[in-house]
Amino acid sequence: MEPLVSTLFGPMSSFPSRRVPSQPSGDPTVATFLTWFVPGAGHLYIGRAGFGLLAFVIVEGLFLLGLRLSDGMGFEFLQEELRGLLAPALAPELGNLGGLIYQIRSFGFGPGFPRPYPDTVILGSMLTAVSGVLNICLMCHVHFEARLSKGVSSGMKSPALPVLLTWLVPGLGHIFQGRRLRGVLIFVCLVGLLILGSMLADSSNLSRERHYYYWGGQLMGGLPAIGLQWLWGSKQVTQAIPYAEAGLVIASVAGLLNILVMLDVFGWSERAWFGEDEASPSEGDGEATSPKSVEASA
Amino acid sequence: MNDIWTHLALFLALSAVIVLMSAFFSESSDRAALKSFPRRLFVFIVGCGILTGVLLFFEHTLASVA
Numbered sequence: 001m002e003p004l005v006s007t008l009f010g011p012m013s014s015f016p017s018r019r020v021p022s023q024p025s026g027d028p029t030v031a032t033f034l035t036w037f038v039p040g041a042g043h044l045y046i047g048r049a050g051f052g053l054l055a056f057v058i059v060e061g062l063f064l065l066g067l068r069l070s071d072g073m074g075f076e077f078l079q080e081e082l083r084g085l086l087a088p089a090l091a092p093e094l095g096n097l098g099g100l101i102y103q104i105r106s107f108g109f110g111p112g113f114p115r116p117y118p119d120t121v122i123l124g125s126m127l128t129a130v131s132g133v134l135n136i137c138l139m140c141h142v143h144f145e146a147r148l149s150k151g152v153s154s155g156m157k158s159p160a161l162p163v164l165l166t167w168l169v170p171g172l173g174h175i176f177q178g179r180r181l182r183g184v185l186i187f188v189c190l191v192g193l194l195i196l197g198s199m200l201a202d203s204s205n206l207s208r209e210r211h212y213y214y215w216g217g218q219l220m221g222g223l224p225a226i227g228l229q230w231l232w233g234s235k236q237v238t239q240a241i242p243y244a245e246a247g248l249v250i251a252s253v254a255g256l257l258n259i260l261v262m263l264d265v266f267g268w269s270e271r272a273w274f275g276e277d278e279a280s281p282s283e284g285d286g287e288a289t290s291p292k293s294v295e296a297s298a
Numbered sequence: 299m300n301d302i303w304t305h306l307a308l309f310l311a312l313s314a315v316i317v318l319m320s321a322f323f324s325e326s327s328d329r330a331a332l333k334s335f336p337r338r339l340f341v342f343i344v345g346c347g348i349l350t351g352v353l354l355f356f357e358h359t360l361a362s363v364a
Contacts, residue, residue, distance in 0.1 A: 181328050189315045196311070246308055253312060257319045264323045271326075 028146040035139045037098045042142035047150060055138050063099040063131035070124025072107030073117055077125070077209045083109045092216050095132030095139075103128070117209075122233070125208055126226070129219055137164040140266055144273075159269030166262045168222045173265035186261055190254045191224045197251025200243040203232035205251050217252035220259055225251075309346075317342050 025031075025046035035042035039059035043052030066074075075088050093100045118124070141160030148154060166173030171187030174180070198205055206229040208215040218225045241247075317339045318331075325331035 179328070182322055182331075185318065186322070189318060193312070193315055200308075243304075243308075246305075250308065250312055253316070257316065260319050260323050268326065 023149055024147050025150050025152075026146045028143045031142045031146040032139045035135065035142045036095075039096060039098075039135050039138055042139070042146070046142065046146045048145065048153075059096060059131050059135050059138065060099065062127050062134065063093075063096055066124045066127030066129075066131065067103060067107070068124065069118070069120040069127065071118050071121070072103060073110060073115075073121055074103065074125040074128055075108065076110040076115075076117075077212050078109065079212075082212070090213050090216060092129040092132040092219050095134075095136040096128075099128070099131060099135075122208070122229075126219075126229075129216070133167055133219070134164075137167065144270065154273070157269070157273075159266045159273070162265040162269055163262045166222075166258065166265050167220065169224065170221060170258045170261055173262070177265060177268060179268075190221060190258055190261070193254035193257075194218070194221050194224050194228060194251050197247040197249070197254060198228050198232060199247065200250065201247025202237070202241045202244065203228075203235045204237050204241055204244050205248040206233035211248055214248050214252040218255040220255035221251075222258065225255060310343075313342055313346070314339060 025048075031042035031045050033042075034045050038056070040052035040054075040056030043049070043055060074093070075083075075091075078087055088094070088100060088104060091100075093103065137160050140163050141158055144154060144159050162173030162176050164173075165176050169187065170190040171183035171185070174183030174186060177183075205211060205214060205218065318335060321331040321335050321338055322328075325334060
């Protein structure tokens with residue numbers, strides 16, 4: 001029954017379990033793994049069929065639309081020497097494991113010779129990647145919901161919501177939690193790094209075809225990264241770019257740091273729900289909206 | 299080495315953000331996180347300096363083409 005962040009990072013985030021309900025909806029680990037394979041399956045397992053069905057339609061709908069728009073050529077961006085069984089495992093699509101396996105089995109790395117991409121390949125591969133990130137948020141949601149009593153829902157106070165908001169706009173999850181100073185600093189730092197990196201690389205970093213794995217890191221920067229790609233991503237490289245590699249690394253690190261920020265908002269909400277005193281925002285910005293207990297929302 | 303100062307400035311900028319994010323992750327209080335920031339940044343930079351020294355030593359000793 002250990003919380004997710006505690007499981008991942010050990011004693012630093014050890015939470016008391018005094019407010020954990022005696023009859024949880026299900027095993028959070030099972031629910032999370034089910035969702036990883038099939039979006040919504042974990043919710044079905046804990047008795048939230050309606051939510052699960054809606055989540056399945058949205059996540060798999062985005063994935064299938066992405067496959068359609070890209071003709072399943074997303075993994076053909078990978079250079080020959082990088083292609084292998086586990087090569088796509090570092091892509092954001094990994095968040096939707098069932099979809100990833102389907103794509104690998106159905107399309108793989110293509111016929112083995114270069115062929116033209118469809119005009120919509122960039123949008124298509126973006127959508128398959130976004131569906132993976134959304135499914136990660138869904139996994140956060142079901143992992144938390146499974147620990148609540150049957151019939152109890154965290155609703156808008158689910159830790160998954162600030163996680164999703166943080167992915168969309170770095171720092172927004174903290175602001176949603178009432179931790180404004182932290183949220184603003186995170187936004188300035190991470191979005192600043194994304195912009196700095198893109199400027200240094202003269203926007204050459206914003207192409208998934210050119211930098212498959214680094215692009216995956218950048219995508220974790222959410223809408224700012226997507227917006228930068230939309231604004232500058234189609235620029236042609238016509239000359240040597242002195243700081244291309246530095247910019248690429250900086251922008252990618254900015255996105256990866258946002259994963260740490262997502263873990264922070266999830267852990268904070270989790271601690272607030274389950275009653276750890278340290279999680280209360282007494283020394284932060286003061287006005288955090290902290291859920292008092294599971295039972296209070298019932 | 300022509301633009302060493304630019305590289306150092308970029309390194310410092312990136313280091314500051316990495317350290318600030320790790321401080322936020324480790325400390326639930328903003329005040330504690332910001333207070334620990336200078337010490338954490340110092341340790342991070344010294345650690346990177348040591349790692350750079352080790353890498354340069356091995357490069358010079360084992361991989362030099364001079």
